Amino acid sequence: MQMEQKHTGKKMNLPLWVLRFALFFLFVPNLTIAQEQPKVNAEVDTLSIKIGEQIQYKITVEADSTDVVHFPEGQTFSPLETVEAIMADTLRNNDRVTLERIYALTQFDSGAYTIPPQLVTINEQQIFTDSFQVKVADVAVDTTKQKMFDIKPLIQVERSTANIWKTLLWILLGLAVVAALLYWFVFRKKPLSEAEKEALLPPYDRALLELKKLENSRYLIQDEYKQYYSELTQIVRMYLEEDVHLSAMESTTSELITKLEMLRDAGELKLEDDTIHQFQKILQTADLVKFAKSKPATSVAEQDRKIVELLVTKTHEALPEPTEEDLMLNEEYLAELAKKKQRKRLYWAAAIFVGILFLGSMFSVTYFGFKKVRDTVFGYPTKDLLENEWISSSYGFPPVELETPDVLVRQEIDLPKETQELIKELQAFSYGSYVGIFSVSASSVTYKEQNEPNFDGAVGGILSNFEQLGLKNIITKQEEFVTKSGVKGLKTFGTGTFEDSGANEGKKAKYNILSFGGKGFMQQVVITWEDGDEYAEQIVERILSSLDVKTQV
Structure with a gap:
């Protein structure tokens, strides 16, 4: 028993360092939990301003670095207007942080105003700032130096023409493109081709030029007598039709010779019998070559071309001088021909314009849709x-x-x-x-x-x-x-x-x-x-x- 009591007493006497260690851990949780509460403070740099001047409204928040802080946003300072809001500064002190936000406020009417309390949210805790009384004073005006005028009445302001000018510019640009296309393809004086230059020559000059080309051709060398005589007779027939005004292209050989003899007998064409006879022989030879596949000697073919050239020259010289009436008719004909050409150009211009308009409309409808094109053209x-x-x-x-x-x-x-x-x-x-x-x-x-x-x-x-x-x-x-x-x-x-x-x-x-x-x-x-x-x-x-x-x- 004594031993047991002695053992028990020894167990109850704890060392002092053990007690201190236990007390430390007992109070440590309390030290960790006891954190400082967040603080919110608001202040203004002045309580009296003139119309249009600004008040610097500053909100300062002291909180833990892990806290989520929401400052007031938007026009929450009414009746004062918020001009701007800036984050002024952020200060850190160990695990604490100090946030500052400054709001520039103003008012354009004189009077006494109350800046309402502002809501600052920290985590889920809502804290309101103090309210402030602000006086807004009129700006003093020296009426002895500055003339005063009545307020002007309301006036009707004309609608802006910016969009109209844009639309007009696009229209002018489109018209310029169309005009350029019309000029290039219709009204521009294009360089004439050789065939067009020949067509503008008088019948006599054109006939001589075509006979010269026939002389330099390779028909006789290549044994193409049918082609040679066909062109030879066509040249002389075309000349007689244009310059002598005979229906030579559709006439047979005998009919054409008869018409020439009638003109000679009537005194309208001064040709010798020998010239007409030679021309008749050339026409008969040509008929034999074209229809009977005859093949005259090369020298005969060349001689026939020379005789035709001589016939054209003599016929041109044998024609009487044109009267004033003929000249007038010729001028009228040329004027009518010019009108026809002008009408043809206008038709081409109209066709090109309609084609461009149609293609542009089809592209616009396909790309933008019918409704949008219709509303753009006709308005909505x-x-x-x-x-x-x-x-x-x-x-x-x-x-x-x-x-x-x-x-x-x-x-x-x-x-x-x-x-x-x-x-x-x-x-x-x-x-x-x-x-x-x-x-x-x-x-x-x-x-x-x-x-x-x-x-x-x-x-x-x-x-x-x-x-x-x-x-x-x-x-x-x-x-x-x-x-x-x-x-x-x-x-x-x-x-x-x-x-x-x-x-x-x-x-x-x-x-x-x-x-x-x-x-x-x-x-x-x-x-x-x-x-x-x-x-x-x-x-x-x-x-x-x-x-x-x-x-x-």
């Missing part, structure tokens, strides 16, 4: 709007920022008395009309009471207005809509059919109603367009991508 309202110079502007207060094909015009709206008691201010702007199918409108309402807006009631009022204007069978869908700056709103969209709206009867329309707001205000954008209009679809898509709102009054 929404296509013209889409290709217009777009306007980016801010409408109402709280403002609705939109980019539209045309400026939205302020509308004066008469409200019922019961509505006027609830609304502090209503500002409405629009382009087009609902029954014109394509329209855009934006409105901003501030209420006298700081209540949440009734989106369902406002949308229901717009749909009732659609029905009064003739839109029936309205289908409605709703989904969330987020602007480019991250503001969330309600998108109401769908389709309907115009059943009793005159020219639009039977057309199907589409609509978008976008609603935003908060306590004491509401903003809405309404867009309507014809279903199936691809240009309107592109316009709506561009408008929605540019839409942004400020949600603080």
